[in-house]
Amino acid sequence: AQKITQTQPGMFVQEKEAVTLDCTYDTSDQSYGLFWYKQPSSGEMIFLIYQGSYDEQNATEGRYSLNFQKARKSANLVISASQLGDSAMYFCAMREPVDFRGSARQLTFGSGTQLTVLP
């Protein structure tokens, strides 16, 4: 069974500074994918960044980067130059291997980290 662990229930960061949100995972599969989603107080889930297990380079999307350390099974999210609008809940998630019976690819989510950006 897959498991995602986010050990930081809450984090604070000063505006314009960088922050790292931790995520560790546990899987025996060789092929998997890791995601980060942002959930503002309104509730919708916003996709931020994706890292495939075979990707050699760390993924980057604008101010977001994923620090992927495969041997340590960690996939930390780094947000550079924090903005007030970054205040939200952040979830790490892992994709199961392809289900060859069909097209669905389930994600398992961590418990989340509440990030607060201070002015």
Place this chain on the structure above:
Amino acid sequence: DGGITQSPKYLFRKEGQNVTLSCEQNLNHDAMYWYRQDPGQGLRLIYYSQIVNDFQKGDIAEGYSVSREKKESFPLTVTSAQKNPTAFYLCASSIGASGTGELFFGEGSRLTVL
């Protein structure tokens, strides 16, 4: 604009009543999912569907039922058998086996049992 529409956004239910949450997508995605979120927690998978007329139980399917009669629609019924139905429900879809597995989410439905 393509996306996922969930309705209603807020729903109140008396104990013992069944309630159905709607989820419609116009992204032409094959797979659809229902997740439940409790306060301060992550998402847990209720049901998912890979193709029309086919669906599988997730981790917490007891007390829920779904149907997939059309590719675009995946309604979730919360039955009276669900012991603690008050939660935030999120519907999602994904392209299918050829994609990364990224989920596209609706805006959610908040169910409160009175």
